[in-house]
Amino acid sequence: MPKGEVLCFSLGPTATGITDYLSANGWLVLRVCDDLTLRRLLSAKKVQVGLLLIEDISSVSFDSLQLSLGWARGVQRLEWVAVLPLAALDTPAGREFVLNSLYDHHTDAADFAALEFRLFNALRQANLRARVDGAEAFENGLGMVGHSDAILQLQNKIKKVALTQAPVLIGGESGSGKELAARAIHQCSSRADGPFVAVNCGAIAPALIQSELFGHERGAFTGAATTKIGLIEAASGGTLFLDEIADLPLELQTNLLRFLQERTIQRVGSNKCSTVNVRVIAASHVDLVSAVAAGRFREDLFYRLSVLPITVPSLRERQSDVLGLAQHFLNESVESSHHVQILGFSKHAVEAMMFHTWPGNVRELSNRVKRAVVMTDQRLISPEDLGLTLPVRPIGMELEAVRTLAERDAITLALVRVDSNVTHAARALGISRMTMYRLMDKHGLSLRRIQ
Numbered sequence: 001m002p003k004g005e006v007l008c009f010s011l012g013p014t015a016t017g018i019t020d021y022l023s024a025n026g027w028l029v030l031r032v033c034d035d036l037t038l039r040r041l042l043s044a045k046k047v048q049v050g051l052l053l054i055e056d057i058s059s060v061s062f063d064s065l066q067l068s069l070g071w072a073r074g075v076q077r078l079e080w081v082a083v084l085p086l087a088a089l090d091t092p093a094g095r096e097f098v099l100n101s102l103y104d105h106h107t108d109a110a111d112f113a114a115l116e117f118r119l120f121n122a123l124r125q126a127n128l129r130a131r132v133d134g135a136e137a138f139e140n141g142l143g144m145v146g147h148s149d150a151i152l153q154l155q156n157k158i159k160k161v162a163l164t165q166a167p168v169l170i171g172g173e174s175g176s177g178k179e180l181a182a183r184a185i186h187q188c189s190s191r192a193d194g195p196f197v198a199v200n201c202g203a204i205a206p207a208l209i210q211s212e213l214f215g216h217e218r219g220a221f222t223g224a225a226t227t228k229i230g231l232i233e234a235a236s237g238g239t240l241f242l243d244e245i246a247d248l249p250l251e252l253q254t255n256l257l258r259f260l261q262e263r264t265i266q267r268v269g270s271n272k273c274s275t276v277n278v279r280v281i282a283a284s285h286v287d288l289v290s291a292v293a294a295g296r297f298r299e300d301l302f303y304r305l306s307v308l309p310i311t312v313p314s315l316r317e318r319q320s321d322v323l324g325l326a327q328h329f330l331n332e333s334v335e336s337s338h339h340v341q342i343l344g345f346s347k348h349a350v351e352a353m354m355f356h357t358w359p360g361n362v363r364e365l366s367n368r369v370k371r372a373v374v375m376t377d378q379r380l381i382s383p384e385d386l387g388l389t390l391p392v393r394p395i396g397m398e399l400e401a402v403r404t405l406a407e408r409d410a411i412t413l414a415l416v417r418v419d420s421n422v423t424h425a426a427r428a429l430g431i432s433r434m435t436m437y438r439l440m441d442k443h444g445l446s447l448r449r450i451q
Contacts (some may be wrong), residue, residue: 002110004027004028004048004049004119004120004123005027005028005030005048005049006022006027006028006029006030006047006049006051006113006119007023007030007038007041007042007047007049007050007051007078008029008030008032008050008051008053008200009032009033009038009050009051009052009053009256010031010032010053011033011035011053011055011059011060013235013412014235016064017112018053018083018109018112019031021116022112022119022383024118024173025116027116027119028081030045031045033355035064035436036070036075036343038068038072038381039071039072039343039344039404040343042072042078042203046076046372047076048078048079048123049078049079049080049081049119049122049123049125049126049371050069050072050078050079050080050081050084051080051081051082051083051119052065052069052081052082052084052102053083054082054084054088054315054430055085055109056083056085056090057085057087057091059093062088062091062093062094062096062097063093063427065097065099065101065167066096066101066424066427067418067424067427067428068096069101069102069419070101070421071344076124077124077129079122079123079125079129080101080102080103080122080128081102081103081105081106081115081118081119081122082098082104082105082106083105083106083107083109083115083314084098084105084106084107084247085107086107087108087295091143091405093339096423103121103122103125104121104122106119107120108258111172114180114312117172117428118320122223129340132203141193142179142390144180144181144184145321145324145325145328146318146320146321146324146325147320147321147324148313148318148319148320148321150313150317150318150320151313151318153339154181154310154311154312154313155184157310158181158184158185158188158310159188161185161308161310162186162188162189163189164184164308165279166308167260167280167281167282167284167305167306167307167308168182168185168280168281168282168307168308168310169245169281169282169306169307169308169309169310170182170281170282170283170284170286170287170309170310170311170312170314171283171284171285171309171310171311172283172285172311172312172313172314172365173285173312173314173361174285174360174361174362174363175360175361175362175363175364176312176313176314176315176361176362177198177312177361177362178243178283178285178312179198179241179243179283179308181194181281181283181312182197182198182239182241182243182281183241185239185281186238186239186241186279186281189239189279190281191237191238191279194235194236194237194238194239194284195234195235195236195237195238195239196235196238196239197231197234197235197238197239197240197241198241198243199212199213199231199241199242199243200243200245201242201243201244201245201246201247201248202244202247206249209248209249209252210252210255211224211230211268211331212230213231213232213252213255214232214233214255214266214267214268215227215228215229215230215232215233215265215267215268216230216267216268216269216270217267217268217269217270218241218269220267220269220270221269224269227267228267230265230267232259232265232278233265233274233276235276235278236276236277236278238278238279238303239279239280239281240278240280240281240303241281241282241283241351242256242280242281242282242283242287243282243283244283244284244285244287245275245282245283245284245305246284246286246291246296247296250296250298253297253298253301254279254298256301257297257298257300257301257304258328259276260280260301260304260305261304262390263276263277264276267292280305282305288306289302300396303420314358314361315358315361315362315364315365316357319354319374320416321354322353322354322358322365322441323345323350323354323417325362325366325415326345326353326365326369327344327345327396329366329369329370330342330344330345330367330373330381333369333370333373334373336377342376342378342379342380342381343379343380344380344381345380345381346378346380346381346382346383348382348383348390349380349381349382349383349385349386349388349412350413350416350417351383351390351391351409351413352383352386352388352389352390353365353386353388353392354412354413355391356388358380358407366390368386368387369381369386370389371385371386372386372387374383404443407439407443408443408445410429411425411429411436411439411443411445414428414429415445422437422440423434427446442446
């Protein structure tokens, strides 16, 4: 079994000695020698530790390297160790690169044993970070991608309601992630080891929904050849998620209300009641208050279900999460399809995604990215691959207004693409950090709003 896996990114011709030493000592070495190959490999494979080999700093752009390693860290959170000449630390750009982009650095290329020790430390750090990231992902709701205020508030509410056993009613538009929120509540609760049973109330035929939810006895009706446990009973000890609860027929709403009140069920064809220990989470994209007023939903059931109401924000309410979600779906799609030549999104694709209003919410974004991965013939996904168009500037705008809009858009997109790192964004735009801060102040932009 190998000691560890290391991605060797070599910028010089004399890397053979180091990589041969590591291979001979039990490391699995993955070799790349350019940015394109680096991106292709990391889009297809997970790696924890990177080894950057620099022989001659005269031909190296530390700014470009910082962007490349920043991209790699954003995709996979690699811990980088660099072997570089001592002269690199004599330049401001080199020192900033070492401080901002590396876990550790090594200046004696001939001391292989010391380098291996540094790699071991980086691997331990990466393993620890992976455990911390996993714990944070659990606490924050298992797979909820994003750092916007709206999603952070939702995660905070989920952690609070998960501590109780009371029913939860989740509202939100179609495609916004209501089932994901329900699963997060379940996983953060004391019932996490129990089953999570999801039921789409609108997808079951009305004639079968009574039997599907409550079960039936053998011979209860034509075709009932065996006794069947219903979905409510199947969720015993765990969580029952009733999606699109507004589609439940009124007569079934009465039976559900009785279950919520008495915690017992009666299978079709049976005269016995069984106690079921289950927590109910319901969801609907329909305004249930209006449905109650129109007589389509029982008022007493509404109040039983909405003890703890929460709302999942639409994607347009968390626009700053769009690119993070898009990258998440891209990584998933590339990994499953092995379409490794795709490196990411083009500048125009990023702009198009940031200006789209996403009426279909997260589901629409996921579908567009997955379709683009299949359909594109390019290394960078374009707006056309996503089925989106670039924003059209209003005709007749004064030149100064156009410049102001373009400047603000450029700053916003630059910050989003580098995860709000002002230094990296300023470099990408070719301006100083002080100028970047001045322009952010001019356009009323703050890192809190960008994140």
